[in-house]
Amino acid sequence: MSLESIAELEAKLLAAPRDKERIPLLLALSRKLANRDERRALALAEEAYHLQIRRDRQKPESLSILAQALNLMSICLYRLSDYNQSLRKAEDALAFAAEAQDEIQLAEAQMSIGRAMWSFGSYETSLSAYGEALALYHRKGNQDGVAQAFNNLGTVYRSQGNYDDAIAAYQKCLKIWELMNDDYGVAQVLNNLGNIYNETGKYDDALEVYQQSLELFKKCGDLVSELGLTHNIGNIYAHLGDYAKALERYQSELTKSREHQLAQAESFALDGIGQIYFKMGDHAQALTVFEESLKLAETMGDKVSVGESLINVASAHQTLGDLEKAKRTFERSLQTFRDVGHQFGEGLSLHGLGAVYRQMGDAENAHRFLNQSLSLRQRLGDKRGECEDCLEIGKFYQAFPNFRASVD
Numbered sequence: 001m002s003l004e005s006i007a008e009l010e011a012k013l014l015a016a017p018r019d020k021e022r023i024p025l026l027l028a029l030s031r032k033l034a035n036r037d038e039r040r041a042l043a044l045a046e047e048a049y050h051l052q053i054r055r056d057r058q059k060p061e062s063l064s065i066l067a068q069a070l071n072l073m074s075i076c077l078y079r080l081s082d083y084n085q086s087l088r089k090a091e092d093a094l095a096f097a098a099e100a101q102d103e104i105q106l107a108e109a110q111m112s113i114g115r116a117m118w119s120f121g122s123y124e125t126s127l128s129a130y131g132e133a134l135a136l137y138h139r140k141g142n143q144d145g146v147a148q149a150f151n152n153l154g155t156v157y158r159s160q161g162n163y164d165d166a167i168a169a170y171q172k173c174l175k176i177w178e179l180m181n182d183d184y185g186v187a188q189v190l191n192n193l194g195n196i197y198n199e200t201g202k203y204d205d206a207l208e209v210y211q212q213s214l215e216l217f218k219k220c221g222d223l224v225s226e227l228g229l230t231h232n233i234g235n236i237y238a239h240l241g242d243y244a245k246a247l248e249r250y251q252s253e254l255t256k257s258r259e260h261q262l263a264q265a266e267s268f269a270l271d272g273i274g275q276i277y278f279k280m281g282d283h284a285q286a287l288t289v290f291e292e293s294l295k296l297a298e299t300m301g302d303k304v305s306v307g308e309s310l311i312n313v314a315s316a317h318q319t320l321g322d323l324e325k326a327k328r329t330f331e332r333s334l335q336t337f338r339d340v341g342h343q344f345g346e347g348l349s350l351h352g353l354g355a356v357y358r359q360m361g362d363a364e365n366a367h368r369f370l371n372q373s374l375s376l377r378q379r380l381g382d383k384r385g386e387c388e389d390c391l392e393i394g395k396f397y398q399a400f401p402n403f404r405a406s407v408d
Helices: 006-015 019-033 036-053 059-081 082-098 103-119 123-140 143-159 165-179 185-199 203-221 224-241 243-259 263-279 283-300 303-319 323-340 343-360 364-381 383-399
Strands: none
Touching: 006 019, 019 059, 019 283, 036 059, 036 185, 059 082, 059 103, 082 103, 103 123, 103 143, 143 165, 143 185, 165 185, 165 203, 165 303, 185 203, 185 224, 203 224, 224 243, 224 263, 243 263, 263 283, 263 303, 283 303, 303 323, 303 343, 343 383, 364 383
16 A cells, blocks of 8 residues: 555545545555645544544554554654654554554654654653664564664764764664665665764765765655755855855755745745855845745744744844844744754754843843753753853853852
C-alpha cells in the first residue's frame, strides 16, 4: 500500500464502504501527506483512531492500529510545532504499543519522544529515546528504522556541538541508505552533513553535499525538501558575503513556494530575503519583509515560525533605533517560544531583551535577561549562543563598569 500514490489512495478511500477497509487507507494516506499537508494528515490519523476505537480497542492488532494512528498524530503535531501535544500523543502510542507488544510501533513512539525532547532542549533524554528506538529497530531487522535512528542521533549530537559523534552517526546512516538504494534517505543525511559543514565554516564542503542532496530530492519529486535545500544553499552564499547569489536562491524559493502554495517554504524564503537586506544595511526594507513573513506565519498558526519572525522584526526595530518596539516584540517572541517549550528560541529572545535593555540604559533588566540567556544556553550546550551572550555581557560591563547585581 505504501507504493500507491496519493490519488490512488484517495480514490480507494472514497470507494471504501466499511470502517474496516477505511482505517488502513486513512493511515496510509496520512503517512503519505505527513510532510506535505500536516493538518490534513493529522485529521486523517484522528479519523482512523476514532473509527478504530469505535470498532474495537481490546485485541492486540487493534491496539497496534491505535498506536500507529497516535504515532502519526505525533509526527504531524511535531511538524506543526505543537511539541507538547506531540509528546502526549507519543506517550499514548507508547502505552498502546507496549500492551500490544508491537516493537515497531514502540520504536516509532520512542522516535517521536526523542524528537519532542530534542525540541525542548532535553538532549540526554532525547538520546536515550533514540537509543531505545535503535535497539528495537535493530532487533526487528528494520534497516530503514535503524538508519533513521542514527540520523536523529546525529542531529542531537550536532545540537550539543559534538560534531565528531554527529558525523559518525550520519555516516552509519548514510551507509545503510546507500546499500538500500534509498535516494530520499541519502538526500536527508547529506543535507544534515551539509548543516555540520556550514556550522563549522567548511562552506565549500557544505555547498558540495547540499548540491548532491538537492539533486536527489529533485529526483524523488520532493518539492518541499528541494526548496529547503535551495534555502540552505542561499544561506551558504550569505555567509560567504555573495549576497547576489544568496538573493537569487531565496527569490527562486519564494517564486516556487508561491506557485505551489507552500506557505512554510514561502515564510522561510521571506526570512532569507529579509536577512540579505539586513546584511546590506537596508534595515527598513528588511523590516517590511520580516513583517510580511510574520503575517504568513501567524496565518499558518506555526508558533515556532511566529517566534522566529518576531525575533527578526525585533532585531530590525532595534537596529533602526526603535528600542521600545524592539523590547515589546522580543517579549512576544519569548512568550511564544515558552508556550511551545522551544528553549533554543527562548534563548534568542532572552539575549535580544538583554541587549535592548542595555541600549536603553536599564542595567538591572539587561543583566537579568543576559544571565538568564547564558544559563539556558549553557544548559542546552549551545556553544554559539554562549559566545553571543559573553560578547554582549562584555558590552554590558563596558556600559556599566560599576554595576553590582542586587541581592533578593
